[in-house]
Amino acid sequence: MSASLYTTRRIKNIVAMILSVVATGIGLLFLAWILWETLSQGIAGLKPALFTKITAYREEGGLANAMVGSLILNVIGILIATPIGVMAGTWLAEYSRRSKLGPTIRFLNDILLSAPSIVLGLFVYTIVVLPSKWLTNGDVTFSGIAGGIALALIALPVIVRTTDEMLRLVPGTLREAALSLGVPQWKLTVQILIRAARSGIVTGVLLALARISGETAPLLFTAFGNNFMTFNPIDKMPSLPQVIYEYTKDPSPDINTLAWAGAFVLTMFVLALSLVARFVFSRSKVSHD
Amino acid sequence: MHATVSSNAPTTARAEEAARNARDTRNDRLFGGLLKTCALIVLVSLVGAAASTLWLGRDAFATFGWGFLTSSAWDPTNNQYGALVPVMGTVTTALIALIFAVPVSFGIALFLTEIAPNWLRGPVSSAIELLAGIPSIIYGMWGLFIFAPFVATYIKPWLMNNLSADPPDGKISWLVQHVPFIAKFFSSEYPFFGAGVLTAGLVLAIMIIPFISSVMREVFQTVPTRLKESAYALGSSTWEVVWDIVVPYTRTAVIGGIFLGLGRALGETMAVAFVLGNTFKFTPSILETGSSIASTIANQFGEAEGLQKSALMAIAFLLFVVTFIVLTIARLMLRRLASKEGS
Numbered sequence: 001m002s003a004s005l006y007t008t009r010r011i012k013n014i015v016a017m018i019l020s021v022v023a024t025g026i027g028l029l030f031l032a033w034i035l036w037e038t039l040s041q042g043i044a045g046l047k048p049a050l051f052t053k054i055t056a057y058r059e060e061g062g063l064a065n066a067m068v069g070s071l072i073l074n075v076i077g078i079l080i081a082t083p084i085g086v087m088a089g090t091w092l093a094e095y096s097r098r099s100k101l102g103p104t105i106r107f108l109n110d111i112l113l114s115a116p117s118i119v120l121g122l123f124v125y126t127i128v129v130l131p132s133k134w135l136t137n138g139d140v141t142f143s144g145i146a147g148g149i150a151l152a153l154i155a156l157p158v159i160v161r162t163t164d165e166m167l168r169l170v171p172g173t174l175r176e177a178a179l180s181l182g183v184p185q186w187k188l189t190v191q192i193l194i195r196a197a198r199s200g201i202v203t204g205v206l207l208a209l210a211r212i213s214g215e216t217a218p219l220l221f222t223a224f225g226n227n228f229m230t231f232n233p234i235d236k237m238p239s240l241p242q243v244i245y246e247y248t249k250d251p252s253p254d255i256n257t258l259a260w261a262g263a264f265v266l267t268m269f270v271l272a273l274s275l276v277a278r279f280v281f282s283r284s285k286v287s288h289d
Numbered sequence: 290m291h292a293t294v295s296s297n298a299p300t301t302a303r304a305e306e307a308a309r310n311a312r313d314t315r316n317d318r319l320f321g322g323l324l325k326t327c328a329l330i331v332l333v334s335l336v337g338a339a340a341s342t343l344w345l346g347r348d349a350f351a352t353f354g355w356g357f358l359t360s361s362a363w364d365p366t367n368n369q370y371g372a373l374v375p376v377m378g379t380v381t382t383a384l385i386a387l388i389f390a391v392p393v394s395f396g397i398a399l400f401l402t403e404i405a406p407n408w409l410r411g412p413v414s415s416a417i418e419l420l421a422g423i424p425s426i427i428y429g430m431w432g433l434f435i436f437a438p439f440v441a442t443y444i445k446p447w448l449m450n451n452l453s454a455d456p457p458d459g460k461i462s463w464l465v466q467h468v469p470f471i472a473k474f475f476s477s478e479y480p481f482f483g484a485g486v487l488t489a490g491l492v493l494a495i496m497i498i499p500f501i502s503s504v505m506r507e508v509f510q511t512v513p514t515r516l517k518e519s520a521y522a523l524g525s526s527t528w529e530v531v532w533d534i535v536v537p538y539t540r541t542a543v544i545g546g547i548f549l550g551l552g553r554a555l556g557e558t559m560a561v562a563f564v565l566g567n568t569f570k571f572t573p574s575i576l577e578t579g580s581s582i583a584s585t586i587a588n589q590f591g592e593a594e595g596l597q598k599s600a601l602m603a604i605a606f607l608l609f610v611v612t613f614i615v616l617t618i619a620r621l622m623l624r625r626l627a628s629k630e631g632s
Contacts, residue, residue, distance in 0.1 A: 013526035020404055023396020024413060027502070030495045031420045034431050041434075084327045091324035101328075107624075109331045111616045114549065116556025118583045119338050119609045122590075122602065126341035153334055160331060184313035186320035214424020217558040217583065221590055241426045241559075248430050248563060256434070263427050274422045 035267075042264020045257040050265075055243055056227040059254040063262050065229040066243040069144070070213065072231065073223055073239050076148025077212050081155035082205055086194070088156075089163025089201075094189055106164065113157040121218025124150040129222060132234075144230075144237035147223025154215055155208035162204025166197035199280055206277035210270050216241035240266050339609055346603030348596060357603065361571035363585075365593075370600035372607055374569045378486065378579040379608065382561060383554040385490025385575065390498045391547055397498070398505035402535075403527055414506065421499035425559040432492040433563035437483030440491070445576055448487075449480050453576075457481075477576040486575045489561040496560055497550035504546030504623070508539040545622030552616040556608060558583035582608040 053062035088105075096102020128146040170193050178188045194201070216239075219225075223237040225246065230237060240262055247259035343350075349357060349370060360371025401414050450456045454465055454472035457480045465472045477485070512535050520530045536543065566578020567588055580588075582604045590601050 009526055009529070013528040016399075016528035016531075017404055020396040020399040023393045024400040024405075024417075026393055027397050027417050027420065027498055028413070030498075031416055033435075034420075034423060034427065034495075037431055037435050038427060084330055087324045087327035088331055091321075091328040095321050095324055096328070105328050105331055107620060108335050110620050111613060112331060112335055114552050114556075114612075114616055115335070115338070116558070116583060116608055116612055118556065118558045118586055119342060119605050120334070122345075122586070122605050123334070123338040123341050126345055127337065156331065156334070160328075185317050189320070210422065214426060216424075216426045217587055220587060241424060244426050244430065245559065245562075248426075248433060259430065260434075263430055266424060267427055270422060270424055271419065274419075 038260070038263055038267050041257070041260035042262075042267075045261030046264070047261075050258070050261050054227065054229050055238065059252065059258075061258075063240065063243055063258065063265070065226065066238045066240045066262065067265070068229060068231070069223070069226070069238040070240040072144055072233065073147045073151055073219070073237060074209060074213055076144065076233065077151030077155050078205065078209055080149060080152035081159055081208060084152075085156050085159025085204075085208075086163050086201060089160040090167060090189060090194065092160065092164040093167035094185075094193065109157045109160050109164075112153075113161065116217075117154055117215055118217040120153045121150050121221055124153065124218065125221045140234050142222060142224030142236045144223055144233035144235060147219050147237055147239065148233070150218040150222040151212040151215060154218065155212050158208035158211055159201075159204045162207065163197070163201050166200030166204070167193055169200070170196045199283060203277050203281040206273055206280065210273040210277065213270050213273065214241055214266060216245050220245070335613075339606065339613075342602045342606040342609060346599055346601075346606050348599035349603040352596065352599075357600075358607075361569075363569035363580075365589075365597050368596050370597065370603075372582075372600075372604050374571055375580050375582045375585045375604055376607060377571075378565065379555055379581040379583070379611075381486055381575065381579070382490045382493055382565070382581055383551055385487060386493035386497055386554045387547065387551055389491060389494035390501055390550060393494070394498050394502035394505055394546075394550075397502040398509055399531055401502075401506050402509040403531060414503075417499050417502060420495070421503070425496065425557060428492055428496055428560040429563045432488065432560060433484075436492060437488050437564050439483070440485075440488045441481050441483030445477070445483065445485075445487075446480055448475055448576065449477065453477070473573050475576055476572075476574045482578075484564050484566040484578055486565065486577065486579045489565045489579075489581070490575070492560050492564055493554045493557060496557060497553050500553055501546050501550040504549060505539075505543055508542040508546070509535055511542075512538050541622045545619045548615055548619035548622065552612050552619060555615065556583060556612050558587050562587050 047062070049060070050062040050064075051067070052064055053060070054065040055061055055063060056065075088109075092102055092106050092109075096105070124146055128149055129142055132140045132143065132146070174192060174196065175188060178192050179185070183192075219239050219242050223239055223242070225242050226236040226238045244259050244262045244266065247255045247262065250256060250259075353360065353370065356371065358372055358376075360369075361373040362369040362371045363374055364370070397417060401410050405413060446457050450458050450460070451462045452464060452471060452475040454461065455476060456462070516534055516538065517530050520534045525533070561581055562584040565580055565584050567580045567584060568578040569580060570577070572579070586601050586605055589597065593601055
């Protein structure tokens with residue numbers, strides 16, 4: 001009787017362990033499958049023209065304008081989101097101790113972090129694209145600025161959250177030491193706390209950059225896309241994810257190959273960014289010890 | 290030091306100090322105000338996203354009233370719009386994603402916290418996190434070019450042979466003959482066409498596995514070692530420790546993690562835009578093509594005018610409200626764990 005109880009328990013345990021290993025195997029299998037297809041199909045589509053020619057040439061062209069556009073959009077997004085995000089995160093960590101607003105905003109920030117990006121894109125369409133259309137009598141509609149703002153909205157909660165978390169890791173004794181010397185709080189924040197949490201904040205910015213580099217949905221109705229090279233931020237602006245989206249829908253296999261090549265470049269860029277972010281973060285941990 | 294130089298120095302020094310204090314106070318207040326304004330931007334963007342979609346969707350809500358939610362029409366040629374088909378597509382794909390992603394994520398978290406040898410834990414969890422770093426458009430491409438054909442050749446014909454009333458091999462299975470309604474969920478006019486609700490749900494499942502499994506892994510690690518060791522000392526097997534100690538201890542946070550994944554799945558656009566098929570027929574079958582809120586907006590917003598644009602804004606508002614509720618539940622459940630950790 002007891003022997004059979006032991007056997008059932010052991011079998012149950014072994015089955016559970018096997019299923020758990022299988023689940024991990026499934027996760028890793030899909031990772032390998034997706035990366036393998038992106039690598040093999042992407043490398044097959046790599047050619048020098050990819051980086052030198054623009055999308056206006058279609059099959060004979062490349063993705064140069066899309067890459068430049070993506071770069072500009074990302075820079076605009078990060079330039080907007082970083083100061084706002086760092087300041088908002090600082091307020092959450094340092095100033096909101098006794099207010100009820102602090103926990104509320106921290107909570108809403110966490111929700112913004114996973115909010116559907118397509119709705120945020122529509123929000124920017126409403127507050128930037130539509131007004132600029134009316135103000136300029138239709139000369140400026142979709143623009144790089146609008147795309148950058150949409151990306152900033154997606155980067156913002158990432159930066160707010162990491163800044164908040166990193167500042168809260170700074171030991172309280174540092175604050176007390178500075179305040180007891182009569183340093184005003186703004187000076188304490190800017191010159192001591194932000195500096196102490198610097199590498200963590202940089203990690204947050206890099207992670208935000210990795211996140212917005214792959215965003216497609218909010219750019220469709222803000223930056224819109226452009227088959228020509230443009231550096232003008234009030235012009236319609238192409239981006240790598242948006243061109244990959246268009247090229248994937250295209251019936252022509254040659255265009256699809258270009259989409260894979262773009263996907264390869266994009267994936268490598270994003271993965272490299274997250275590696276760098278991780279490196280910066282691991283170094284920051286060492287320096288804290 | 291200065292005070293000894295002249296007789297009126299103390300008053301100057303005091304005046305200077307007072308001036309400096311006043312300046313510091315003013316600067317502190319300005320600085321605090323600036324930071325608070327930035328923090329309020331977070332609040333403004335969330336409220337603004339809801340308000341702007343509701344405002345631009347007002348025409349659709351006004352024209353169709355409550356019928357907008359229950360009508361299955363989505364017909365740009367006759368200017369008739371109802372949210373039912375995209376809403377159902379969004380919910381069905383997200384639920385299919387959860388059905389596959391939750392057990393797999395649980396298995397991964399279990400493997401990473403209890404089974405794997407220490408040297409394997411780092412690499413495997415980094416690899417799973419890598420899955421979260423891949424842009425969603427890549428999932429969409431892979432889904433369209435690689436996974437949909439795979440579904441069409443291997444999964445869909447097999448499912449239809451066993452579960453549909455109109456199987457490609459012509460033999461109606463025992464299950465279909467004896468279980469009522471089951472065939473309705475697995476019928477399809479095109480047995481060898483890969484895009485559809487099931488395919489989209491599976492792609493979403495792969496996307497949300499890293500999110501759910503990393504939350505589960507994190508909360509599993511918060512279980513006090515003492516508790517687990519006590520159970521082991523009483524002779525429990527690894528599975529019994531996990532099922533009877535770890536899971537009850539972390540239940541709320543695990544559900545929070547699942548809701549977090551659900552929130553992601555509901556709002557995902559690019560991963561499903563290609564593999565859903567973008568048709569607006571009302572059908573319970575998961576092997577048929579369909580559409581989700583996000584994919585409908587991505588596909589139609591560029592060319593939409595007038596009432597259609599308003600209807601798209603209106604479904605965007607619905608999506609926002611639903612994800613807001615789901616994510617709020619998720620965060621509340623995860624927060625309760627955080628406070629438990631603190632105590």
